[in-house]
Amino acid sequence: MSALQNKFKARLSGSRFRILNEELYTTTSQTAFQRFSSNPELYDQYHEGFRHQVEQWPINPIDVIVQTLRNQVGSKRSDNKIIIADFGCGDAQLATQLLKVSVMGSCPFEVHSFDLVASCNLVTACDMSNVPLNAKVVDVAIFCLSLMGTNLADFVREAHRTLKDTGRLKIAEVRSRFESRSGKDELKDFIDVLDKLGFECIKTDRSNKMFVLLDLTKNGKPPRKEIEFTAKPCIYKRR
Structure with missing residues (x-):
């Protein structure tokens, strides 16, 4: 292709990504699962655009989470593996x-x-509010830039169901979803909701200018079934 053709192709790809991105944020996980299962090529188009966005960041939150988990195991061998559930894994870079x-x-x-589509043999396709795992079998549940959709509380309740009582929940999200021009700390509101869903936030990391990291444990309270919430969608700039 010529340089001009490549430029137009990039614009079309970026436009398609933004449309799919906004759709994922504004529909339920059940609707998204049905849509992408029927049209798996949309999943490829979305993640092509997503990878391009993340490449422009100074650091990928997946790399931060991987390093944290590697530090956790250290250099000592254990007969017990650390069981991890990656909710919304994309192309399974964490695994x-x-x-x-x-x-x-x-x-x-x-x-x-x-994730919604099994993009490789490491991925199980499913609705994130209903994953094929037994209760209390997971040591670490992870949502890395994957809290998308209008039924986020269902995702968190599912993570709570699958986590052991001593398990950890790790969330990485784009900072703009919890920040407003008025200066209101919407991240605090989000953490308050997580408390009602059975999790206590033990660490908040805002050191990165692009995303925030939360580390949570079960707080001993069952997730409230009536809780519903959504966070602001992450709308990427048109170029």
Whole structure:
């Protein structure tokens, strides 16, 4: 292709990504699962655009989470693997990186990756509000830039169901979803909702200018079934 053709192709790809991005934020997970299951090529188009966006960031939150988990296992081998559930895994980069880790000749991680379409053999296609895992089997549940849709409370309740009582929930999200021009701290409101859904926030990391990281544990309270919430959609700029 000529330079001009490549430019037009990039614009079309970016436009398609923004349309799909806004659609994912404004529909339920059930609707999104049905739509993408019927049209898996849309999933490829979305993630092509998403990868392009993340490449422009100074750091990818997936890399931060991977490093945190690697530090957790250290250099000592354990017979018990750390069971991880990656909700909204995309092309399973978290699993790809963690399954390469070796401690004394053995990988310390077992990763279950879930998304709307099985883009590779590491991914299980499903609705994120209903993943094929038993209750209380997961050590770490992760939502990395994947809290999309109008039924986010269902996702968090599902993470609570699958997590062991000693498990951790890690959330990475774009900062703009919790910031407003008025100066209101909408992240606090989000953390308050998570408390009603059974999680206590034990660490908030706002050191990165693009995204915020939350580390949470179960607070001993059952998730309230009547709670519903959504966060502001992440709308990417048109170029």
